[in-house]
Amino acid sequence: MTGLRAKQKADRNRRILEAAASLFREVGYDSARIEDIAERAEVSVGTFYNYYENKGDILVATVSMEVEEVLESGKGIVENPPGATLEALQVLIDQYFDHSLVYLSKEMWRTAMATSIQQPESPFSRRYTELDGRLCDQVSMLVHKLQLRGAVMPGIDAIAVGQMVFNNLNMMFLEFVKDEAMTLASLKERVARQNKPIAILISSPRI
Amino acid sequence: MTGLRAKQKADRNRRILEAAASLFREVGYDSARIEDIAERAEVSVGTFYNYYENKGDILVATVSMEVEEVLESGKGIVENPPGATLEALQVLIDQYFDHSLVYLSKEMWRTAMATSIQQPESPFSRRYTELDGRLCDQVSMLVHKLQLRGAVMPGIDAIAVGQMVFNNLNMMFLEFVKDEAMTLASLKERVARQNKPIAILISSPRI
């Protein structure tokens, strides 16, 4: 038996996720009613709740897919970063930022972040948090890689530095999505300024 | 005329805020119904909404009062910080953390933060964001003060460093309130480790 039940389940799950993602994009998160999502996915409201704990949950699921892409695209940069410390950090971080608004609006980010904070125990919030952790690790890995190459001084705690740089950029991104008027360019600029001191200080002195 | 209307307004506002704060403390945020808050404040539900845009708003207002106290208590440390850079930073930050759970539960922090993210335009969210900015400035001021004293090297961008340290501790605090199992002690420990590299690097070398 291939499992009819499993197949139907996977199919319904996909339909619900797609229905929600498209509706969120079309009318925004708040105006998308569960009833509408269910209708578009051709299931009942009750079934929706069988697949997702609540409305916020499905948004976080949508966002998680996005973060996964960002994570993937960062891999290449960590594999083979530019030589200078500050430049390497900026290239990776700008990559993160550039990806952020391709599929998601600031409003969607706000709601997703708010949900993951408010209900940290829900399965999709856990996934979001876990992905955040992996992004953080990626930054630490970059610092470590630069250290192996000699661009960053030995003896520096790469993990600690990576966490601080990541937490800073994450908080700055949060400010960015909170402020509709703030541009991507000004976000990058500000974070670049913040990264400069630490990047210079951890770099090996030129001989 | 002293303005009967103004007096009544201030009084109602105080009653609503106190009713909400006490109810949140007694039964938690979710279980406190607007109807109950209104009843305890001796106003109608409609009046509640005349003073606060929504339920989250009044929690953010409560939390803001708390942050104001933290800000105040930090002043003394910035005025006269310990000599060593890392120690000075830790004393200030631990002070922040110790204050955080005196009146507010993790659940209340989560909801307040989530609300201020989701509705950044509401008046009380603005206030919360502004207070966060002032906390950030306080950390920058500390770095600057240490710089004037010679503990931190001249030429370091104190504002940039302060922002990074603050954003990091803020994000770590967010992780802390998201995780019911995480203790205050382990939060402090982790942040201390993260602060160590930057604190050492910006410090003036011992002669």
Add this chain to the structure above:
DNA sequence: GAAAAAGATTGAATGAGTTCAATTTTTAAG
């Protein structure tokens, strides 16, 4: 292949936050 068990779906009912037209209270004008 029939019957029982397990797993999913369903949508009407529930409940809490939010709105708004009617009403009351306060202030300003004559």
Add this chain to the structure above:
DNA sequence: CTTAAAAATTGAACTCATTCAATCTTTTTC
């Protein structure tokens, strides 16, 4: 003091998100 205008209050009605007992579908058992 009376009256008109402005400001606030009120609570019943409304809108969704969420729940759950009844029903239907799939799987397992014999």
